[in-house]
Amino acid sequence: MIDTHELFHLLHQRVRFVTKEFNQQLSAHGLYHSQWAIMYCLERFGPMTQTAIWKYLNVEAPTITRTITRMEKNDWVIRRQGGDKRERVVELTEKAKKKYEQVNQAVYQYEQETISRLTREEVDQFYSILQKLGPEGGEG
């Protein structure tokens, strides 16, 4: 029987470790993992309002405001006004579109490498377990 303290401690530790490595990989491209998550999202779904972004990424609105502001400063995204004047629609810049594939490759490679210590079955188990940890208990 595993001590739950140990389990949660290990969970936090490993996530910090992975995030740190992830950021190190991305630093070569001038990005951080949260910025990449937004880039990935915009490439996948096209221009989005900030609300759509934070709802998708499951973070709070102020977090996105801040990160998008930084990304805009570094010429990764631009914001234009939506049909609704409250909305700000975010889209990738030409620079971001141009560099996307290269960064994607680096990320993909890092992820594969990290996962390489797991069997295919363990990867499936991992995904399934993580889903069950969520608010919807894995049915959503």
Add this chain to the structure above:
Amino acid sequence: MIDTHELFHLLHQRVRFVTKEFNQQLSAHGLYHSQWAIMYCLERFGPMTQTAIWKYLNVEAPTITRTITRMEKNDWVIRRQGGDKRERVVELTEKAKKKYEQVNQAVYQYEQETISRLTREEVDQFYSILQKLGPEGGEG
């Protein structure tokens, strides 16, 4: 075959979710999860130098300096000088010792509840998978 982007995205999301809930539970006691981690550590091992703490928790030294400073302000720990004048030995205050069991109960209950959606087998798998994600690949 699972998309690794999805997997890592899910990992981050779930950890944020769990951390948030954890903090909410602890807020009733005036603590945050990182502070609890330190309290747990000190209760388990007794007074420790800051270096011993950050090495055990696997974070960087400045992180511990900051959190310990906050905990000292809130009367959870005190720092005294070690035999080596560079060292600062941290120990729990009377308040912390008095409240420890109560907080521990709350934490334990939350952790059990969170894990309750997993089978015993899945908990074991989860632990084992997390170990393999680390720098030592699970052998350490």
Add this chain to the structure above:
DNA sequence: TACAATTATTTACCTGGGTAAATAAAAAAA
């Protein structure tokens, strides 16, 4: 239409992770 409620975003302020560089004390070496 005028007023109230909702929605999108922002601001201010917390915690907590990181790195780089500065101190101060101890240990090692010349």
Add this chain to the structure above:
DNA sequence: TTTTTTTATTTACCCAGGTAAATAATTGTA
């Protein structure tokens, strides 16, 4: 012994998560 190197901690400054409250625009309603 004096000097150099290492070690423990701190400071300054990032990024990223959170909450509470403020704005501004849109919807809903009396």
